[in-house]
Amino acid sequence: MAGSPLNANLWTDADVYISTNLAAALPADAETPWGVDWSLVGLLDGDEGFPETRDEDTDDKFAWGGILVRTSRQHFKLTKSFTALEDNEVTYSLLWPGSSPTQIVVPRPAKVKIGFETREGEKVRRLASALYAEVALDGDHGENESDLESMTFAATIFPTANGVLFDRQTTPVLESLSIPATLSVADGAIGSLVATATYSDATTADVTAEASWSSSAPAKATVSAGFVTGVDPGSATVTATYQGQTDTCAVTVT
Structure with missing residues (x-):
């Protein structure tokens, strides 16, 4: 549709x-x-x-x-x-x-x-x-x-x-959500991602705390409130969702 x-x-x-x-x-x-x-x-x-x-x-x-x-x-x-x-x-x-x-x-x-x-x-x-x-x-x-x-x-x-x-x-309408496309984090270390919302009036806002976060492979990397923790060497896709808009980040754990 x-x-x-x-x-x-x-x-x-x-x-x-x-x-x-x-x-x-x-x-x-x-x-x-x-x-x-x-x-x-x-x-x-x-x-x-x-x-x-x-x-x-x-x-x-x-x-x-x-x-x-x-x-x-x-x-x-x-x-x-x-x-x-x-x-x-x-x-x-x-x-x-x-x-x-x-x-x-x-x-x-x-x-x-x-x-x-x-x-x-x-x-x-x-x-x-x-x-x-x-x-x-x-x-x-x-x-x-x-x-x-x-x-x-x-x-x-x-x-x-x-x-x-x-x-x-x-009121401005949310048009898109963006997070960094890639992130590299060491095993046991913590990296951070920022979720940026862009609205119909061209304004932007940091919605990292309000967004929902998920990891495609929690055995490799976990995520909470934008903070990514390396669990085991490998890769995972982290997804941020906010008011119907989503974006993803390819995470590499070294």
């Missing part, structure tokens, strides 16, 4: 954040918490997820003979939806923008910043509106005795003058 299962995503948790401050700062990176300007929407319907709709007017241009030569594109619109399950101050402000706790007025969506975050284990992906969004109820809203009260909102994302819709943040 071609490809890497590590690149397949099954998001197990998610949140939506709203800020009425259009100058609200985005967290420094995907591992930094959202700041005080951002308010959590609360519980979301995971089955509904974050559906995304793209609308664009296209016009095909044909030459004689019916040959397609150009397609003009304009009026692009991106809408991203989510279903909230909590009745709180944030969802009330989205459901009834401009209303007070004691009076409901005709809703007119306000300009807000919106952030979408999905998580799977330590993997995080964030999208935050680069300019602003307008959030409005999408469909019906009501209460009954057999279903949770829910509100599906559609956020229309307005781009910057340069066409930027979102600022995107992700």
Whole structure:
């Protein structure tokens, strides 16, 4: 099977954040918490997820003979939806923008910043509106005795003058693991190997202590936490494994 299962995503948790401050700062990176300007929407319907709709007017241009030569594109619109399950101050402000706790007025969506975050284990992906969004109820809203009260909102994302819709943040993804290709160690002596992880943002990290280590021939050489002990003259293959990535070292015991 071609490809890497590590690149397949099954998001197990998610949140939506709203800020009425259009100058609200985005967290420094995907591992930094959202700041005080951002308010959590609360519980979301995971089955509904974050559906995304793209609308664009296209016009095909044909030459004689019916040959397609150009397609003009304009009026692009991106809408991203989510279903909230909590009745709180944030969802009330989205459901009834401009209303007070004691009076409901005709809703007119306000300009807000919106952030979408999905998580799977330590993997995080964030999208935050680069300019602003307008959030409005999408469909019906009501209460009954057999279903949770829910509100599906559609956020229309307005781009910057340069066409930027979102600022995107992700945690770096492990791409490879490397250890030295060869190691020579005397009988009864101890040598060491370092396991280096390389991530999608080109950063590296020493993961020697976190990696799992094994030897193909423990009678010749054993390994623990990267330390290789020569047991008897001969050869062995030492393998390091970390988060699905592996590399090997040919060990010679003299």
